[in-house]
Amino acid sequence: MTRYSEELYNFEHKLKNTFDDFLKRIGLYGDENKEESYYKDRKITCFNPKLDFHENDKEYLVYVELPGVKKEEICLDLRDGDRVLNISGEIKQDEKLEKGRAHIEERRFGYFRRSVVLSENVNLDNITAKFHDGVLKITIPKQELTKSKKVSIH
Template sequence: MNAYLPELRRQGLLARPAWDLFDRMFEDFGLGLAKDKEWVPSLDVAENEGEYVVTAEIPGLAKEDIDISLSEGLLTIKGEKKQEKKEETDTYHVVERSYGSFSRSLRVPNGVDLGGVKAETADGVLKIVLPKTEEEKTRKIEIT
């Protein structure tokens, strides 16, 4: 159904003012659906038997531009994507790349080994590995 929305709007079959009101509601709550909002990296969170893995897309950022902290069960990733210096002779017709500072926070489950947390970056992807403590690792429970 979502694929048909632009075509329905184009044909005038879907009232645009109602959608504008809907979009503004999300903007008021700061949920970031508007296209002119600041840049925020996308995250994936995965879990396997021994660890949690957080992966973030951070193209164009050096590791020096990223700050990662884990405090009271809250993993916070902060950084800044700096805009390249524009030459005075260049005339830009379209600028689609986003710049600015960002901050993303995730609640981390209990049972993470804080001493074993590792982070690495390669090819514009940040990978944070949060190992589970021995107590949190999955154990098979036999039914008697």
């Protein structure tokens, strides 16, 4: 029984050290000299908003939940070569809420980024986006892929 406790303690210690090292590297660790300040006064500064990706005969539809975000704070980036649609931005916390003590914090603040890999049959020139009531709707029209054709040899 004692041996199991030691193994469990060692595993827990190694796991905690791994997470500590990771959090230090990305800047989410509290005061490095005080163990009790592990997450104290730190907010996670990135998150993934919820996303739906649908398809019908004519188009692909992407819906992203972004409550509390202003349209101007959303960036859509599409690189033609790699066919990846990047959706990014930031939700800023009200400065009034940063002071004082929180009893419940469930809302998300900070940077977000989601990426959607598009298929080859999309019309990259006619992608549209609308933002209404905290939901970003991106419409990606389809186009027919060029079919192979026979080439006659002369």
